[in-house]
Amino acid sequence: MASTITLKKLGTRIREKRKSRGWTQEALAELAEIDRSYIGGVERGERNLTFSVLCQICSALNCDVAELTKGIPGGNP
Numbered sequence: 001m002a003s004t005i006t007l008k009k010l011g012t013r014i015r016e017k018r019k020s021r022g023w024t025q026e027a028l029a030e031l032a033e034i035d036r037s038y039i040g041g042v043e044r045g046e047r048n049l050t051f052s053v054l055c056q057i058c059s060a061l062n063c064d065v066a067e068l069t070k071g072i073p074g075g076n077p
Helices: 004-020 025-032 036-043 051-061 065-069
Strands: none
Touching: 004 025, 004 036, 004 051, 004 065, 025 036, 025 051, 036 051, 051 065
């Protein structure tokens, strides 16, 4: 299972990417076809999301998985 620190780091990156686009959690959730409360849990590092869900989020954010996961786990952000 992924560590809490790892999940929080990923969630922070997703939140930053979303906010850089000026989107709400609702907007990202709609584009990614994921429930808004789930997006909130991901951003807080409370959800151990599947690769498929991560791909949906990346598709909505128009970025690749590598961009959000570089250096995770370990390394510097």
